[in-house]
Amino acid sequence: MSTHRSTGSPHGVSAAGGGAAPHPATLIDTDVVTSSAGRHVLAASRLAVGFIFLWAFLDKTFGLHYSTGAAVAEGTPSLSWLEGGTPSQGFLTFATIGPFQDFFASIASPASDWLFMLALLGVGAAVMLGIGLRVSAAAGTLLMLSMWLAEWPLQQGSTNPLIDYHIVYALVLIACAVLRSGDTWGLGRRWAALDLVSRNGWLR
Numbered sequence: 001m002s003t004h005r006s007t008g009s010p011h012g013v014s015a016a017g018g019g020a021a022p023h024p025a026t027l028i029d030t031d032v033v034t035s036s037a038g039r040h041v042l043a044a045s046r047l048a049v050g051f052i053f054l055w056a057f058l059d060k061t062f063g064l065h066y067s068t069g070a071a072v073a074e075g076t077p078s079l080s081w082l083e084g085g086t087p088s089q090g091f092l093t094f095a096t097i098g099p100f101q102d103f104f105a106s107i108a109s110p111a112s113d114w115l116f117m118l119a120l121l122g123v124g125a126a127v128m129l130g131i132g133l134r135v136s137a138a139a140g141t142l143l144m145l146s147m148w149l150a151e152w153p154l155q156q157g158s159t160n161p162l163i164d165y166h167i168v169y170a171l172v173l174i175a176c177a178v179l180r181s182g183d184t185w186g187l188g189r190r191w192a193a194l195d196l197v198s199r200n201g202w203l204r
Helices: 034-061 089-095 101-106 110-129 134-149 165-178 188-193 195-198
Strands: none
Touching: 034 110, 034 134, 089 101, 089 110, 089 134, 110 134, 110 165, 134 165, 188 195
């Protein structure tokens, strides 16, 4: 573990005496993770999870013949969002189980489609760019926990009653935010140097 370093004293005052603390953009961030290999593995994990979110958005929007079925034959309707598909409504109405089934069915609507797709796009793009990781981690974790509740793995017959891929994705998002993974292979440092972000740490 390490802390920020500057050319001044630990309190931000120059060794020559006097002077204000340097602007956050002038600080040399040695990263919370000091191992070069560790930073690279963490950055790769960030890019992988970010791409999972971003790919889900692209596939559901355009119907790329993966989890979202595109028109594969003449007369076959496409399930892409652009061609009338409903990215969240079918799942919320017919695929949810457990004690919250009625609640999730009740919120299925075009608004839930928009919120779901914007969450996928926002989290995926931000995480891959390495910016706004704290907000992305919070939004992504909320989305993953909601999907965990909707699929209710506590039922008998599930692969694991507690830990599934939703929980793993959420933990990776949180780790990437806490450990500043956007500083490696991302725009995290430039993002943090912006005046708005430096004044509002939660945006980092």
